[in-house]
Amino acid sequence: MTNLFEFLDKVSGYVDSSGNVDIAFLDFAKAFDKVSHRKLLLKLQAHEIESKLLDWITQWLKNSVQRVCIKGIESDWLLVLSGVPQGSVLGPILFLIFINDLNFGIKSWILKFADDTKIFNRIKSTADATTLHEDLYTLISWAEEWQMMFNVDKCKVMHIGTSDLCRQHYMHGH
Secondary structure, eight states, X not given: OHHHHHHHHHHHHHHHTTOOEEEEEEEBTTHHHHOBHHHHHHHHHHTTOXXXXXXXXXXXXXTOEEOOEETTEEOOOEEOXXXXXXXXXXXXXXXXXXXXXXXXXXXXXXEEEXXXXXXXXXXXXXXXXXXXXXXXXXXXHHHHHTXXXXXXXXXXXXXXXXXXXXXXXXXXXX
């Protein structure tokens, strides 16, 4: 709710002051499944997680296995090399730690909720639209570095306002 209220407050404030806003709604592709265990552990170390807790999380991740069951036929158990379980208590927390630095270097407003991200900027000039475009490029670079690609088909751009300052914003040519 806080995320939504903050978003609505900012956007409505911009629009009320005769402003325009470009918003990009972003969605990670298979977000919880794509978290690299190795890279997650690096981020946990960078957050100075205590060694006992870090060892416990490492063992929890290393000992994760899964199998598929379709109409009563089960596959063999396989080691899970990436991902955090959504249905667990720890999984979503680890995911949030993993994407916590997503907004570093971003000049526009950015709000994250689970695997959904909104990035938006008041658009008064071409420079403002360029800032948003550069921020999208920064997000793409982050996603490539951390192997957390955006599902471009689910990403959308919205323009709110009365002027025609809306610019095209792209991710990987889309």
